């Protein structure tokens with residue numbers, strides 16, 4: 493299975509020129525790296541201006557809406573994403589959950605994405621308080637059960653990203669032994685799904701997560717630094 497490195501640019505950068513620079517640097521840099529797929533997830537506005545995708549570099553969106561068209565102010569449909577060359581979509585990122593996205597909405601987005609043959613990257617993770625209280629697995633289980641409710645086979649097509657909320661954007665990555673514990677648990681729960689790690693990944697710690705068995709990484713802040721991001725990709729690839 494190819495390792496997958498997702499670049500989640502979030503609400504960055506501020507200009508299209510910077511976005512193009514970042515995309516082109518990644519595209520050039522990954523050309524000769526084997527066994528890896530890089531997915532750039534820019535803000536919606538830039539998607540149509542980046543590309544074209546290749547076998548090594550794909551485009552993804554950071555969110556989507558489940559209906560195909562109609563009176564849904566501010567939303568972007570999966571059909572639109574498909575028409576603009578997106579192969580992936582992030583669903584249920586903790587920053588969206590924090591803004592009120594529910595597991596029921598996530599479930600609808602996942603179903604709609606699979607229907608349109610766009611691969612969803614489902615983010616799950618516990619808060620610091622939940623980890624401290626020993627509730628990590630209870631939380632992950634509850635998210636997975638609700639988010640994947642009613643799925644049969646196609647659920648294998650979902651990439652699952654373990655992203656402890658307390659590790660996202662904090663510079664405090666999850667200790668590999670804790671991440672491994674979660675990975676083992678996840679593999680029992682979803683044996684066939686590609687499972688990746690996200691949360692303060694950088695070029696120094698990227699390999700740790702691949703070495704313990706994650707099939708890829710979800711990179712936020714570090715994906716906005718062209719060289720740092722390429723270093724992450726290269727190091728993950730040689731593991």
Ligand code: PGA
Pocket residue numbers: 500655659660661662663690691692693710711712713714
């Ligand atoms: P980070 O973000 O790498 O900046 O912690 C990860 C994420 O977006 O999920």
